[in-house]
Amino acid sequence: MIDLNNLKAVKLVESNIYHKRYVKPYNSFNYNSISILVNLNKINTNLKINPFFSINKFNIFSWHEKDHGNGKVPLIDWVRKQINDYGGDASGDILLHCFPKILGHVFNPLSVYFCFDKTKKLSALIYEVRNVVGGIHSYVAIIDNIGETHSTKKLFEVSPFLSSEGNYELKSNISDNKINISVNYSNKNRNILSAIQVGKIKLLTTSSLFIGIIKGKAFPAKPMINILFEALKLLIKGAIFKKIDVINKHKTSLAKKN
Numbered sequence: 001m002i003d004l005n006n007l008k009a010v011k012l013v014e015s016n017i018y019h020k021r022y023v024k025p026y027n028s029f030n031y032n033s034i035s036i037l038v039n040l041n042k043i044n045t046n047l048k049i050n051p052f053f054s055i056n057k058f059n060i061f062s063w064h065e066k067d068h069g070n071g072k073v074p075l076i077d078w079v080r081k082q083i084n085d086y087g088g089d090a091s092g093d094i095l096l097h098c099f100p101k102i103l104g105h106v107f108n109p110l111s112v113y114f115c116f117d118k119t120k121k122l123s124a125l126i127y128e129v130r131n132v133v134g135g136i137h138s139y140v141a142i143i144d145n146i147g148e149t150h151s152t153k154k155l156f157e158v159s160p161f162l163s164s165e166g167n168y169e170l171k172s173n174i175s176d177n178k179i180n181i182s183v184n185y186s187n188k189n190r191n192i193l194s195a196i197q198v199g200k201i202k203l204l205t206t207s208s209l210f211i212g213i214i215k216g217k218a219f220p221a222k223p224m225i226n227i228l229f230e231a232l233k234l235l236i237k238g239a240i241f242k243k244i245d246v247i248n249k250h251k252t253s254l255a256k257k258n
Contacts, residue, residue, distance in 0.1 A: 007095070008042075009039050010055075010204050012203065012205075013200065013201055014212070015035060019195050022193065022194075032217045033217055034209075035097060035098060039093060040079065040096060041093050050206060052206055052209055053209065058104055060103060062104075069250070076094055079113055086142060088115070088140070088142040090117070092117050092120055105220040109131075109223060111130075112126070113126035114174050122174075123142070131157060131244055133244050135244070135247040137156035138250065139170065150255035151258050152168050152253060153168075154168055155251075160231070161239045166186055166192060168255070170255055174201075178201060183195045
């Protein structure tokens with residue numbers, strides 16, 4: 001459980017990200033990172049988070065609302081509409097887990113919205129997925145019980161080294177001090193790829209931000225650089241590259257409970 005009453009507008013997440021490919025050419029990697037947990041109910045442009053962290057303004061570290069959702073309407077309104085459209089209730093707090101901008105640069109392969117109802121119960125999740133050519137698709141999961149796994153057909157091309165067909169199993173949990181996100185991709189009943197992020201939720205302070213840089217957990221465009229490096233490794237190992245179609249419209253679909 002997470003105590004929403006005492007949750008700050010933005011908190012820091014120190015985490016480890018692990019990927020494993022189960023088909024040839026085999027590949028796996030893990031790295032440390034820092035991400036953020038943003039309470040959409042408590043943010044505004046004039047909010048002072050930290051001298052080195054800003055909302056909707058350039059800074060060494062920042063977060064910009066237009067980088068998520070459809071980039072047009074207020075993000076909290078966009079999220080609530082998606083949940084309502086699929087029969088869910090997101091009338092309470094909405095927490096967004098994502099990477100921050102560093103010196104104006106960011107790439108979020110996966111952002112996760114934790115949506116609560118007015119009784120402070122986790123009621124829905126949104127998995128916002130991006131690819132490297134600017135496409136975006138969100139999978140909405142309505143929650144009945146904490147710890148549920150949801151499944152959906154793959155409706156969006158992410159990697160040029162994987163099929164556009166298959167299925168995802170999605171699971172995310174959050175507490176006062178920990179976050180856990182897992183995505184498992186399969187095709188024709190065969191495991192293809194797993195991605196896991198496990199993080200510790202901490203106060204966002206000047207020291208925690210810069211310690212993240214010193215330890216190599218954060219630098220501009222780190223997720224994109226890691227993706228390109230792993231892509232190069234796959235090419236060297238003989239993986240077949242397939243061009244990804246550019247899709248500019250942000251679509252959503254329902255991930256169903258297993």
